Amino acid sequence: MFKLLLLVLTCAALAACQNNTNSSTFTNPILDIGGADPWVIRHDGWYYMMYTNNENISLLRSKILTNWNTAESRLLFAPSPGLNYSTDLWAPELHSINGSWYVIFTADPRNDSPPPEVEMWCEYNCPAVHHRMYTLEGQGSSPWTANFTFKSQLDTYDQFAIDGTYFQHSTGLYHIYSCWYRQYDGWPANLCITKLENPFTVASSFSERQIISTPTLPWEKTPYGRASNDRLSSNEGPQQLTNPKTGQTFVIFSAARSDNRNYCLAQLELVGSDPMNPADWRKHQNPVFFQNPAEMAYGVGHASFTTSPDGTEDWIVYHGMKDPLNGWAARTIRAQQFTWNEDGTPRFPKPGYGPYSIPSGQN
Numbered sequence: 204m205f206k207l208l209l210l211v212l213t214c215a216a217l218a219a220c221q222n223n224t225n226s227s228t229f230t231n232p233i234l235d236i237g238g239a240d241p242w243v244i245r246h247d248g249w250y251y252m253m254y255t256n257n258e259n260i261s262l263l264r265s266k267i268l269t270n271w272n273t274a275e276s277r278l279l280f281a282p283s284p285g286l287n288y289s290t291d292l293w294a295p296e297l298h299s300i301n302g303s304w305y306v307i308f309t310a311d312p313r314n315d316s317p318p319p320e321v322e323m324w325c326e327y328n329c330p331a332v333h334h335r336m337y338t339l340e341g342q343g344s345s346p347w348t349a350n351f352t353f354k355s356q357l358d359t360y361d362q363f364a365i366d367g368t369y370f371q372h373s374t375g376l377y378h379i380y381s382c383w384y385r386q387y388d389g390w391p392a393n394l395c396i397t398k399l400e401n402p403f404t405v406a407s408s409f410s411e412r413q414i415i416s417t418p419t420l421p422w423e424k425t426p427y428g429r430a431s432n433d434r435l436s437s438n439e440g441p442q443q444l445t446n447p448k449t450g451q452t453f454v455i456f457s458a459a460r461s462d463n464r465n466y467c468l469a470q471l472e473l474v475g476s477d478p479m480n481p482a483d484w485r486k487h488q489n490p491v492f493f494q495n496p497a498e499m500a501y502g503v504g505h506a507s508f509t510t511s512p513d514g515t516e517d518w519i520v521y522h523g524m525k526d527p528l529n530g531w532a533a534r535t536i537r538a539q540q541f542t543w544n545e546d547g548t549p550r551f552p553k554p555g556y557g558p559y560s561i562p563s564g565q566n
Contacts, residue, residue, distance in 0.1 A: 219494075228229045228558035229269035232535035233520075239534040240294040240366075240440065242507045242521045243268070250509065251346055252520075253295040253306070254536060260295045260306055260339065264347055268509065268518065268562050269538055279306065279351045280339055287356070288337050290314045294366045294440065294505070297346055298402070300376065302342035304349050305402045307357070309334055309365045327434045329389035335359060336367040336380060338403045342379075355403040356360035359502075360412065362386045366439045366505070368421075369402065370454070372478050378405065379454060382414070391433040394441055394456060394471075396478060415484045416471055418458060422490050423469065425460040435460050438469070440505040449547040457504035458490065461534075464501040464527035468492035472548070492519070492551040498556035501527040502534065513564030516540050523554055 223230045240255040252271060259281040265274035282289045288310035295308040311333045322329055336357040341349030348457040357367065357378060367380035375398055382395035396414040397407035418436035421428035425435035440457035454471040467490040475483025495499045505520035519541050524533040539559060544550045 230557040231537035234271040238536045239522045241536045242296040288313045306339040323391040324387040327389035358405040360409045379441045391436040423458040451547040462530035466502040466504040495553045498555040503554045511562035
């Protein structure tokens with residue numbers, strides 16, 4: 204009888220370990236398979252997630268923020284071969300704008316491998332030289348039932364563009380994305396902003412495009428503090444974050460290199476009234492979310508933000524690595540609660556694995 208009881212208890216313990224959420228706590232990662240560049244929103248009682256899978260645009264939905272292993276999945280878009288956006292589909296995001304749903308994503312035509320006749324123009328190796336930004340449009344009250352169709356390429360002046368996001372402001376709609384100074388730079392990767400006429404049409408001319416952040420600080424470079432040149436120095440993965448109480452507006456973005464242990468989150472705050480004026484942005488001089496070697500949490504970045512089911516808590520969803528020596532393949536998706544400092548800036552926790560308390564209102 205004792206052996207049978209021990210066997211039952213052991214099996215129960217194993218089952219609990221295989222499910223990262225119990226009645227009151229959860230552990231990271233929140234999706235057992237690997238994943239990167241997570242985008243999560245909450246709409247009508249559901250959480251919706253997208254992340255990079257390279258091949259298509261898929262949408263997941265779940266009632267539970269902290270466990271996506273049994274989430275439903277829906278294919279929104281699979282490009283035909285041979286198009287400028289057929290391969291390396293990265294960092295898709297789902298936005299509700301003016302009563303319609305839009306997906307903004309990065310893609311290229313040939314698996315991130317330009318011909319030598321193109322790459323020879325770059326000062327440094329530039330495999331992503333043909334990456335551009337694209338949009339899907341969906342009509343309907345729910346993204347789960349909306350019919351999504353390819354809408355357009357977002358104009359980035361025939362230059363490298365990845366990790367684009369929509370930035371909504373009282374003065375209009377904007378596109379913030381990772382860019383180069385010139386077509387064949389290769390490095391550094393900066394943050395650019397342009398004004399949009401609508402979610403699929405850029406209103407700014409090339410001369411009006413503005414660069415609002417460049418990787419000049421030691422922790423934005425790879426290796427850390429690189430002084431000899433700008434190769435591998437990156438600003439990317441921008442995301443809008445607004446303090447719900449003060450109205451302060453931030454862009455939280457990723458810095459350094461995404462396959463490296465030093466990948467981290469940085470912060471811009473809009474301290475003026477014009478998003479197109481670089482002087483109206485203030486950059487925090489230190490990373491705001493970074494590796495935690497004590498818990499083997501490395502390469503933490505490319506985040507999105509949502510709330511608990513009851514709306515009382517703010518949550519960050521991001522990717523990170525436990526073994527930084529395996530690079531991009533080691534990334535998994537995690538979630539943690541964050542709060543706010545007295546000055547209205549976000550206060551992010553140290554990244555880790557938990558166990559953590561589940562979001563407030565989650566059953």
